[in-house]
Amino acid sequence: MKPVPCLKRREVVTALLADRGDLLVVAGLGATAWDVAAVEDHPHDFPLWGAMGGAAMVGLGLAFAQPSRKVLVITGDGEMLMGMGSLATIAAARPRNLRVVVIDNERYAETGGQRTHTAFSADIAAIALACGFPYARTVREADEIEPLRADIHQLNDLFLAVIKVALTHDPKALPPRDGAYLKNRMRAALLESQVVFE
């Protein structure tokens, strides 16, 4: 029997984003974007409302462009499975300031709760390691969250963590959905004023 996950996604994401400093966050579409928005609406966040499968690659571009900052991609198991090839691309590039956290409830929760491949056999942490990620692990217990939060800020290398979470029905917490606004907000927060609207 597979263990039933006990971790709750909203609590996990809130804990991971505590004392975030100048951390940059890309959130994959659907529940992970709502999770990040439920913590706060932050100018260093880029929540996706579409572009399924692209969250990790948006993170890679941002990590390349901002090498002095840590970039955290928070996305779901369905979104990550769609962009599985990007794990190979990212591992080959090995950006030391990028970290990917997959909130894995083994379901397409936004579309009726259909099971994803992680409910059966797919192990995203193992996939990342096989692609060449130097570090990857699957987190199941509450006492593993704080060490993961510390790694996000302190580990000077690429890594991926899968966090197995329970199926929960959380209140909707929607970030702004105007993409041009989200883009300009992040650039204004990151770049010199003369560059933002160049």
Added chain:
Amino acid sequence: MMTTIMRQNLSDLTRHWAHDIYEVFQVQGVSMVSYVPDAGHVDLIKLCEADEKMRVLSLTTEEEGVAFAAGAYLGGKRAALLMQSSGVGNCINMLSLIKTCQLPFLTLVTMRGEFGEFNPWQIPMGQATPAILSAIGLIVYRVDAPSEVRDVIEAAVGLAFNGYSGVAVLLSQRLIGIKRFKEEK
């Protein structure tokens, strides 16, 4: 004197148009290039890889390059995506990101399935490429002659990054040269 002039002319004729693209990238600050390779992009990829100031990224599928370019721009850098026309279909939904966020985006597409194509499997996507790119909101330019490359790439970079637009430049099969597997045997 005559010999010198002739040599210069010969040099102009043999200089690959990829140098024009690379020079425009340098002048316009395009500092990142991602690609799924195509024979038509070989020279440009080599030029970019030889430049320590450029980040060159190999992809598993073309749509990764769309998301990558979006992230790079969020962080203040300009990226271009190089692909073959067969990769355009892989990008369509990801290109929503470009239009909805008004992101500057530049892709250079080497064409198959058109002028002198011998492989029938390339023809459907090659023929659909301009319409598909237009349908998802990109501005589409096309280059048929080496002498047009620099001007068109300059215009495309300007339209993308000054105009906050998605722009695709189709590098035609006539420009690149027709692939003939039979002759390569």
